[in-house]
Amino acid sequence: MEQAPWYLIDDVAQLDTPALVLYPDRVKHNIALLKSMIGDVSRLRPHVKTNKSREASRLLLEAGIRKFKCATIAEAEMLAMIGAPDVLLAYQPNEAKMHRLLALMKAYPDTHFSCLVDTITTATTLSELAVAAGLVVPVYIDLNVGMNRTGIAPGGAVLTLYSELDQLPGVRPVGLHAYDGHLRNSDLAIRTSECDAAFWPVQLLSETLTARGFAKPVIVIGGSPTFPIHAKRPDVECSPGTFIYWDKGYQTILPEQGFLPAALVVSRVISLPESSKICVDLGHKSIAPEGDLLSRVTFLNAPELKAVGQSEEHLVLEAGEGHSYKVGDVFYGIPNHVCPTVALYERGYTIENGLTTGEWLAVSRDRVITI
Structure with missing residues (x-):
């Protein structure tokens, strides 16, 4: 039996998006x-x-x-x-x-x-x-x-x-x-x-x-x-x-280092604006909006998708004519720059054995905790 990809979340239907998930x-x-x-x-x-x-x-x-x-x-x-x-x-x-x-x-x-x-x-x-x-x-x-x-x-x-x-x-x-x-x-x-x-x-x-x-x-x-x-x-x-x-x-520029991606952003298709394009809920507020638009996120389960537009709450992707994507489809994205991406989320949901098990609060994304 073929093993499921490491990042898949079995109970993803219960996870609202966009979401930061941690392994x-x-x-x-x-x-x-x-x-x-x-x-x-x-x-x-x-x-x-x-x-x-x-x-x-x-x-x-x-x-x-x-x-x-x-x-x-x-x-x-x-x-x-x-x-x-x-x-x-x-x-x-x-x-x-x-x-x-x-x-x-x-x-x-x-x-x-x-x-x-x-x-x-x-x-x-x-x-x-x-x-x-x-x-x-x-x-x-x-x-x-x-x-x-x-x-x-x-x-x-x-x-x-x-x-x-x-x-x-x-x-x-x-x-x-x-x-x-x-x-x-x-x-x-x-x-x-x-x-x-x-x-x-x-x-x-x-x-x-x-x-x-x-x-x-x-x-x-x-x-x-x-x-x-x-x-x-x-x-x-x-x-x-x-x-x-x-x-x-x-991961791209430091090939000699064997660290594993351990934080992803999960998003969903929310609209089909044109025959060749899809829109997901991954805007500037959900992924570090720095660098070239094409490189801000790579979807592990849909690497062929190319970003063509982004705003605060939306990311428009070129999927090609005749694509089979539909509203509700889930994408697992690896950020190009994870540090400022984490700072956009108040919490990351932990994923263990394919299930959501808890959350890690990004408490120090705030400028003040108590002092």
Whole structure:
């Protein structure tokens, strides 16, 4: 007997669409694969921006992962709520976020919080607020290694800032942070060469700081594309995030990584607007509306369908003359970019053995949980 496709949901008639569905067995497979690729679990600091849920993050904790990275105060609080021991806010906080970060530190004293800075102005404000709160905030200098969005270029300015941070009360410099997400050549050899070139000045900074008498800086580096490369460096912490759910984009450009798609969007045909076209309930509000229209979603059970138009609630697809699709047909789509797609849903429904078994709330898609 032919085995049914892994993604099929036997009780899909009870599932309203559009819906985000999650496959916990595949999530666990991806976590196990991540650990096998690095060997030493203490060098993992996965980013939770992709999953945004307590349940998925707990699976990371249960796998022995103790360090985490996040982008928002809500994500940091979500991690603290489940008892994560070490949380890096990979963002330079403005003053409002500083107040919230310090409140988190007081509310969750068993979680070790830290954040990024790339300017003495920010660090000075943080220092003053931390002193007033009776706290010391560990900070990493954010380095710009080619993303050109935040951070400062590796060099003398970093050494100066590190020394200035060391003199400020209320903050404590502990390391360097660098995200090289622009390095995503599908040829691993080329990606490795580019990654090594971007990492070299970071390594040099670390060695220089150590030579000047500072404790050896912790280096937090990379994302999913460069994870297999940095995983081979014995003295860095790696912070991939997308691995937990994976998506079509990374599946295409990172063929050497064997993570499994573990999050899909389920949609239905809601109209037949023309003889060759169908319309499904997967608009801008239900799938990350970035990049080319043709690549935003790939339907596993209907890969030939081509998107020709999209609005807030609708996606129009070219199906060809004589197609057999009808209103009510169900499609299982893999997002091209899963992280912002997850952020569009307040919950993901878990699918186990073909059945809907529960839901994982994306609690940190909100900007505020309690703090």
